[in-house]
Amino acid sequence: MPIAANEGVINTLVSLKVAETVEQAALIVKFNELNEAMVAADCGYASGPFSRHAERRSETKAAVRRAVSDSIKYNMTSGTNGRRTIRDDIKKRLKESVVTGIVDAKGRRWKPEVYADMVTRTKMMQTYREATTNEAVDRGVLYAQISSHGAKDACRGHEGEIIKLTLEAPWRF
Incomplete structure (x- = not known):
């Protein structure tokens, strides 16, 4: 999450011409209070966009949320923040806790490894977009x-x- 947020702020700095290049922006990037709070909150609990559509049984929803949240917390505290590493850890945790798979509101069954990949990509993109918006608004845009x-x-x-x-x-x- 911090990498996605960092990239969002860097691109905002270049777009707003605060820095001329991505390299220059990377040297001056600093999270504003809102982005700092967002990253801290995301690292404490994260869930995918389809988690609200996951199978209605509370134990399945709880297992999915626990796997995603535990994986992100564990990886962030150990200094690992690469998308692939987090995705692979979520896959492993989901396989351990969700035997039957994940079923969304339309009745589609998701394999834990496919769900893990989707939730990781989506969460990173949401973080990037939020950080970009927060930085722009903080600068009066x-x-x-x-x-x-x-x-x-x-x-x-x-x-x-x-x-x-x-x-x-x-x-x-």
């Missing part, structure tokens, strides 16, 4: 433009749009 990158999914209809980063930003700018 109220709006952002959604990138235009030739999306093929539902995002294609939003490319180029300007969005508010905070509820307090006026609608007209």
Whole structure:
């Protein structure tokens, strides 16, 4: 999580022209209070976007949450914060605790190793996005433009749009 947040802040510093290059931004990057709290909270408890859709049985949900949370806590406190290492540890913990697999709200069954990969990628991306937004808002930026990158999914209809980063930003700018 700290690496994803760090990369989000670095890219924000370059985008806002606080630094000219990624290398320069990496030398001056520092978490603001909000990002520091977010990373600390994420390292204490993390769950994937589909955890709320996991099988309704409380023991399965508890096993998934425990595996993800324990893995991230263990790896962060031991100084390991690589996505692959954390993903592999989550896979191992899920295999130990979830025998039947994970079933989402649509009835799809997830293999623990597939779920572990998905939850790790999603959590890292969420952390990156939050850190980027927090840094921009902390520097007085109220709006952002959604990138235009030739999306093929539902995002294609939003490319180029300007969005508010905070509820307090006026609608007209």
